[in-house]
Each structure stands twice: as structure tokens, then as C-alpha cells.
Amino acid sequence: MKPINILYFSDVLCVWAYVAQIRLNELKMTFKDDIKIEHHFVPVFGVAIENLENRWRDKGGLEAYNHHVQEIAQRFNHITIHPDIWTKVKPVSSTSCHLFLHGIQLLEIKGIIENVFEKAIWAFREAFFTQLANISDRKVQFQIAEELKIPIGFIQAQIDSGEAYAQLSKDFNLVKEHTVTVSPTLIFNEGRQRLNGNVGYRVIEANINELLHISPTEENWC
Template sequence: MEPIRISYYSDVLCVWAYIAQIRLDELAANFPDQVAIDYHFVSIFGNAHEKLETRWRDKGGLRGYSNHVHEVAKKFDHITVHPDIWAIATPSSSMSSHLFLHAIQLLEIKGIIPKSERIFEKAVRAFREAFFTQLADISDRKVQFAIAKELGLKRKVIQAQIDSGEAYALLSKDFDLVKEHTVNVSPTLIFNEGRQRLNGNVGYRVIDANIRELLHNPADEQSWC
């Protein structure tokens, strides 16, 4: 039986995606052979600094947004957020990180690093944790390479994926898919060939119920709609 494919869209700077990471881990643990996750990025914070300064101008600016993130984060015990998140050392864009992470993903696709070690997923997690817990400016290429080095990845092979244009091609594909599926929320899960989607802060039990419904019902079963 082919695994259920889930297209997962997120922005690496999004606190809701940071919160949701544990749910993806749980999904992979509970359905190791029945579910396959295709990772994509949506550019919610593509122009992060200007976007937040503009949208939060009348609500305290970056410090106001920082307070908002803390209000969200304190509801979830499994994450840690730096006291000055977003208030200082604000990343300019998530797109730089998305490009770099796609370069790492290409190393798995090409077999340069084994998929079984799930380095790409570890890298995404490491980028989020570096930003949210350490205030690392993950839009900075030097910071990105430092994180990659901690994961045992060589600078040369990552840079080659960027220089060749292939990492840009994957990022461009994300742009096309985001437009095709009108994704404007991070995180978003799309499955059942686009007929089902879950947006934003969706609890694990809801995700689990949708997966089990697809697993236990035949593909050609008629809809009750």
C-alpha cells in the first residue's frame, strides 16, 4: 500500500510552525510506513522586518509583536522562546533560510547524505530552535553554515546546490505550489490529493483522525457530501 502523502507548508520563522513541529514528529512516529511528508515553504516572513514594523506600528512595533509571540508561546509547555524574540536581532527574511534548507534537502534527494538520518528535518528544527531560543539571525548565511556544520554537513556540498541553481528551482516550485493551492497560512497540511487541508494551529488528534480516516476507508469510496 502506497503511503499517504502530506504536503506540509511552513515558514521557518513562524511560531505556529515551531509549535507544530512536535506534531509532525508524533505523526512520523505513529505512522512510519503509512505516511510520507513532502516539505515545502511558504513565505509568510519573506520581508519580515518591514512587514512587522508596518503591521504592528500602532501596537508597539517589534516589541509589541514580541509580546504577542510570548503570549502564544506560554500556552505550550514543549517550546522555549527567548525573552527578546523579534525585538532585537530581527531576521530580514525567511527566504534565505528556505533556500539554504532546500540545498540540504537536495543532498538527501541526490543520495549524498542518507535519507534515513533525516538530516533535512533536523536542519529545519535546528534553524527554528536557533532563532526562537538563541536569537540567531538565521537569515544570515554565516549563521546558516554554522548550524549546518553542527549537523556534520560540509559547506562545499551545500554551496554547490545553491550555485547550481537547483536550490532556487525547489524554492520556485514552492512558490508555484503555494499559488496553485492558495496557501497563505503557516503551517498548512494538504492531503488526499488536495481535497483535505488543515491550516494553522491544529491539534495532533485532529491530524491523526484525518489520517486514520484515509487509511481505513477505500480510495474509491463515495463521498457522503
């Protein structure tokens, strides 16, 4: 039986995607080869500061958004959030992060490095949310790559060649095709099922189990 393909859309600057990482880890441990998680990026924070200032202008600005993120963090004991999130350091766009991460992904696809892409996604999130690193800045991206022992020149080559841009464009196309507006979003069953936002682990698990145990007769009947 082929593994269930899960399209996972997220933004590295999204606190809900940061919260949800532990659920992804649990899914991979529980279902192992029964699922395949395919990472894609949705630019919820593609124009981060301008959009946040516009949305939160009448609610107290970025200080109010900081309090909002802190309140979310207090609901989950598995994450840590820097007290000055979105106030002292303000990444202008997640898109530069997503492009850089696709450069790393391409190195993994080509067999130059192994099992680093997902680690890099987490490293970017953790650097911003816990250390207040400006991960939209290329110098910071290089620093994170060096800490992960990923050759910077190889990543830059994927960007310079246009291949990383092509991967990012695929994300944009899939976001449009599946009308993804929320981070994170999980899409199953060739687009027929989706889970948006802060969805509990048991709900995700139930959806996967349903797909794993559906019989050909049931599928044809549906």
C-alpha cells in the same frame, strides 16, 4: 497500499510552525510508513521586518509582537522562546533560510547525506527561537550546517548551480496552486483536504485515519 502523501507548508520563522513540530514528530511515530510528509516552504516572513512593522505599527510595534509571541509560547510547555525575540535580533527574510535548506535537501535526495534535512529545519527554528540566532544571515546558516556536520561546500554547490533555486520555485508554484497563505498548512488527498494553522494533533490524526480506512466504494461515491 501507497502511503498518504501530506504536503506540509511552513515558514522557519513562524512561531506556529515551531509549536507544531512536536505534532509532526508524533505523526511519524504513530503512522510510520503509512504517511509520507513532503516539506515545502511558504514565505510568510519573506519580507519579515517591513511586514511586521507595518502590521504592528498601531499596536506597539515589534515590542508588541514580541509580547504576542511570548503569550503563544506560554500556552505550550514543550517549547522555549528567547525573551528578546524579534526585538534585539531581527532576521530580514526567511527566504534565504529556505533556499539554504533546499540546498541541504538536494544533498539528501542525491544520497550524499542521509536523514539530515528535517533535522536542519528544526535546527534553524531552534537557533532562532531559543538562541536568537539571525538565521537569515548566510554566516549563521553555515555555522548551523557545520554543527550538523553537513559539508558547506556541497550545500553552496547546490545553490550556485541553481538547483536549490529551482526547488524554492517549486514551493512558490505549489503555494500558488493550493492558495497557501498560512504557516503551517497540511494538505491531504490531492488537495481536497487541508488543515491550516494551529491545529491540534487529534484533528490531524483523525484526518489521516479517515483516509487510511476509506474504502474504494466510499471514495468512488464521494
